[in-house]
Amino acid sequence: MSIKRRHFLILGSLSSLGLAGVWKMFQLRTSWGTDAKAAVPSNVEAERTIVPLPASPPILRFISVADTGTGAEGQYAVAEAMEQYHRENPFHVTVLAGDNIYNNGEFEKINAVFERPYQPLLQQNVKFYACLGNHDIRTGNGDQQVKYAGFNMQGRYYTFRRDPVQFFALDTNDNADWKNQLVWLEKELSQSTAPWKVVFGHHPIYSSGVYGSNQSFIKTLTPLFQKYGVQLYINGHEHSYERTRSINGTTYLICGAGAGTRPVGRSEWTEYSASRLSFATFDVYEDRMFVSSIGTDKGVFDRGEIKVRSA
Secondary structure, three states: OOHHHHHHHHHHHHHHHHHHHHHHHHHHOOOOOOOOHHHOOOOOOOOOOOOOOOOOOOOEEEEEEOOOOOOOHHHHHHHHHHHHHHHHOOOOEEEEOOOOOOOOOOHHHHHHHHHOOOHHHHHOOOEEEEOOOOOHHHOHHHHHHHHOHHHOOOOOOEEEEEOOEEEEEOOOOOOOOHHHHHHHHHHHHHHOOOOEEEEEOOOOOOOOOOOOOOHHHHHHOHHHHHHHOOOEEEEOOOOOEEEEOOEOOEEEEEEOOOOOOOOOOOOOOEEEEEOOOEEEEEEEOOOEEEEEEEEOOOOEEEEEEEEOOOO
């Protein structure tokens, strides 16, 4: 990457964070666009045993990634790892958790930041299901992305089901129609007969990264998750990987290192966190789901288990 290009990305990221975020980032120790293991506390990257997956095939396999839309080296490195994983472990659903087009959601970049990097997967009929990030709404409020066939969005918030899993996509931006969206979400969750419920949006609820936890979402969203048995919430925004322990029955997963990285720490509810270019995979069985994180070296660096439960 050229020096000018690197400076542009750094300045753009700094401006998007704001003063508070920049200060917190430097407190966490800064790193940009690389697999920055040095930026993570040593206890996070310690030697650990990865639990093997069951020998039997899962009912459903899907993956998630976020904060991808740069068209730069980091995105292509993660995309290559996704493609190799698909060759060895086929999947047909990818959750794309926002910031699909940097820096301002300019839809004319769609080929450079989506169609070209993921062409091998798209040609294998892998469907990407997107939500809108804060960068996506900077141009036309993201309307072109909502209408774009490649993102399979049925609106700014929507739901779809694949086998035993029902997915609920949210618009977590400040200008979202929160009044109607929350009514819709509770209605859809209450009517769902799926044994597995997965919600995804761009912004974190629990986070040990630059932005931290969102107290408003903790008050408005987590009671619905607990009431209706949501086992997993997926998001980006933080350019890192973090998996929480079960919090009142829900695991919170950040997979925002799809093109670049920022530092991440640990909290009392953190099961594992890392500042590494990566994506997450999910192997769904009748009674449990295995979450795995895969880096650009194609290796698994974290794996956790989520158990199914009733609302």
